[in-house]
Amino acid sequence: MSKYLRIFISLLKYNLIREMEFRKNFYLRLITQVFFVILQLVIVSTFFSFTDSIGSWTKNEVLVLVGIFRLIEGAFHMFIHSNLLYLPEMVNSGEMDLLLSKPVSSLFFVSIKQHQLYEFSTFISGIVILLYTHLITGLNWAFVAFVAIFGFLGLYTIMLFFASLSFFIPRMTALSSIWDVISKTARFPLDIFTGPSRFGLSLATPLVLVVTLPSQIVLGKLSLLYLPLEVAGVLALLVFTHQFWAFSLRHYSSASS
Amino acid sequence: MPPVIEVKNLKKYYKVHQKEPGLMGSIRSLFHRKYYDVKAVDGMSFEIGEGELVGFIGPNGAGKTTTLKVLSGLLYPTSGFVSALGYTPWDRKPAYQKQFSLVMGQKNQLWWDLPAIESFILNKEIYEVSDERYKTTLDELVTLLEVEDILKVQVRKLSLGQRMKMELIAALIHSPKILFLDEPTIGLDVVMQKKMRDFIKEYNRRFKATIILTSHYMDDVKELCERVIIIDHGKLLFDGKLDEIIKKFANHKLLTAVFSKKVDREDLAKIGEIKEFDPPKAVISVPRAAASTAAAALLKNFPVADLNIEEAQIEDIIREVFTGKDLA
Numbered sequence: 349m350s351k352y353l354r355i356f357i358s359l360l361k362y363n364l365i366r367e368m369e370f371r372k373n374f375y376l377r378l379i380t381q382v383f384f385v386i387l388q389l390v391i392v393s394t395f396f397s398f399t400d401s402i403g404s405w406t407k408n409e410v411l412v413l414v415g416i417f418r419l420i421e422g423a424f425h426m427f428i429h430s431n432l433l434y435l436p437e438m439v440n441s442g443e444m445d446l447l448l449s450k451p452v453s454s455l456f457f458v459s460i461k462q463h464q465l466y467e468f469s470t471f472i473s474g475i476v477i478l479l480y481t482h483l484i485t486g487l488n489w490a491f492v493a494f495v496a497i498f499g500f501l502g503l504y505t506i507m508l509f510f511a512s513l514s515f516f517i518p519r520m521t522a523l524s525s526i527w528d529v530i531s532k533t534a535r536f537p538l539d540i541f542t543g544p545s546r547f548g549l550s551l552a553t554p555l556v557l558v559v560t561l562p563s564q565i566v567l568g569k570l571s572l573l574y575l576p577l578e579v580a581g582v583l584a585l586l587v588f589t590h591q592f593w594a595f596s597l598r599h600y601s602s603a604s605s
Numbered sequence: 606m607p608p609v610i611e612v613k614n615l616k617k618y619y620k621v622h623q624k625e626p627g628l629m630g631s632i633r634s635l636f637h638r639k640y641y642d643v644k645a646v647d648g649m650s651f652e653i654g655e656g657e658l659v660g661f662i663g664p665n666g667a668g669k670t671t672t673l674k675v676l677s678g679l680l681y682p683t684s685g686f687v688s689a690l691g692y693t694p695w696d697r698k699p700a701y702q703k704q705f706s707l708v709m710g711q712k713n714q715l716w717w718d719l720p721a722i723e724s725f726i727l728n729k730e731i732y733e734v735s736d737e738r739y740k741t742t743l744d745e746l747v748t749l750l751e752v753e754d755i756l757k758v759q760v761r762k763l764s765l766g767q768r769m770k771m772e773l774i775a776a777l778i779h780s781p782k783i784l785f786l787d788e789p790t791i792g793l794d795v796v797m798q799k800k801m802r803d804f805i806k807e808y809n810r811r812f813k814a815t816i817i818l819t820s821h822y823m824d825d826v827k828e829l830c831e832r833v834i835i836i837d838h839g840k841l842l843f844d845g846k847l848d849e850i851i852k853k854f855a856n857h858k859l860l861t862a863v864f865s866k867k868v869d870r871e872d873l874a875k876i877g878e879i880k881e882f883d884p885p886k887a888v889i890s891v892p893r894a895a896a897s898t899a900a901a902a903l904l905k906n907f908p909v910a911d912l913n914i915e916e917a918q919i920e921d922i923i924r925e926v927f928t929g930k931d932l933a
């Protein structure tokens with residue numbers, strides 16, 4: 349078993365122990381998640397009670413997109429989200445010190461140290477939504493899993509880029525707002541917008557790689573030829589953000605003791 | 606034998622922005638900022654051999670911790686050459702990282718909500734320590750630090766002293782050849798400070814580990830370090846044996862006299878500078894070269910029941926080196 353897999357398993361175990369230690373909090377957050385999912389489904393159903401389609405998207409297609417996004421968002425929240433949001437604090441307080449002195453990829457450790465395992469409910473809700481749409485139109489699950497993994501990596505790289513800015517911007521409290529904008533924008537099919545809003549969203553092109561493009565490929569709305577574009581786009585973002593992380597570390601000034 | 610750590614003309618400057626006071630100053634700084642360089646380390650050079658236990662001393666902001674952070678590879682220096690075990694620290698090569706450890710008294714690496722043993726296991730995986738070696742090392746450290754009974758207690762339920770012991774075990778589980786200890790006894794009570802010092806001394810003796818220690822407690826340095834490096838304003842002021850500090854910096858001695866009858870303070874001041882006057886005892890500081898003459902004058906002109914001629918306290922010497930005052 350590789351070193352990184354062993355570390356990941358240890359971290360998973362510790363986080364599980366920790367979550368169970370505070371079980372009331374665990375249950376409360378779980379219940380909040382269930383309500384949140386129900387609310388999202390109600391909103392989609394309400395929209396489509398007035399119209400058969402939004403742009404080129406039918407209700408069932410939007411549900412596939414929502415389902416895939418829930419998978420990605422669930423996995424992201426479980427393993428990555430709280431860590432990246434905490435990065436500015438780590439940089440400001442000098443908490444990175446001990447981590448950087450260890451023989452382990454700092455990027456790996458910073459990204460996955462803390463887990464929010466109750467977010468598993470978000471992931472499961474994505475599966476439930478996709479199962480429902482599968483009964484209506486049929487889905488290629490291996491294909492869904494493949495594009496969801498790349499969508500997840502796309503989301504990770506975009507957030508990592510912004511989190512890395514905390515090495516240059518002291519007290520980067522804007523990171524949680526940035527996450528709000530990203531997650532709220534990425535969850536919509538970005539091709540439904542027209543006019544100036546579409547132009548505005550074109551600035552956020554990498555977000556297309558998170559869920560719009562994967563969903564369009566899975567639904568056959570776009571040719572399979574777009575799949576290499578998705579893969580290449582995400583890999584390019586991965587290389588870029590990895591390099592940017594290394595560059596950012598050179599600017600780490602630690603906190604004075 | 607080549608040195609384990611070699612530092613040549615090390616410089617680390619930080620760019621810091623200067624803000625004028627008040628709201629207007631803050632508004633102005635939104636549009637236009639003035640920057641200046643803070644010279645945290647300014648041309649430092651030294652070498653440290655295998656198994657040495659060296660104390661870094663200096664006031665706050667002297668550059669001690671910055672130097673340790675460069676040696677640990679956390680910070681990129683502005684310029685200069687550093688080699689530790691043949692590696693350039695800021696290359697952050699795992700081969701180097703596996704051979705040193707950094708312990709910071711004010712920062713912790715243990716998982717707060719879990720027993721410390723879980724953090725040890727995680728470090729075992731990170732440092733790729735074999736099961737057998739892990740067990741042997743852990744047993745040895747646990748015995749040395751006497752923490753058998755608290756290994757499975759959540760870290761947040763431990764006292765500061767117990768937590769510091771656990772931090773040390775976590776840092777030593779991979780048996781590092783170099784140990785950077787930044788204020789390891791900070792905040793501990795005197796009993797726990799003593800235990801920590803005993804442990805550090807024993808660890809150095811038993812494992813031949815090279816140790817650099819920074820501390821504000823002179824007792825740490827006096828008890829542990831034969832060699833000290835004094836740093837101030839990023840520059841090295843002194844590098845040598847502890848007792849050489851006295852020869853180099855103390856140009857006064859202290860005469861401690863106990864009198865059999867009442868003496869006049871003004872008369873006593875003719876002998877030297879009175880540091881303490883608490884009849885029947887008085888402490889007088891006199892120039893080093895004139896110590897014996899002053900002692901003779903004291904014996905001749907005053908009813909002396911007891912007299913001691915002493916070197917100035919190392920704490921006082923160092924404090925006055927930093928404040929730039931005359932010594933003793």
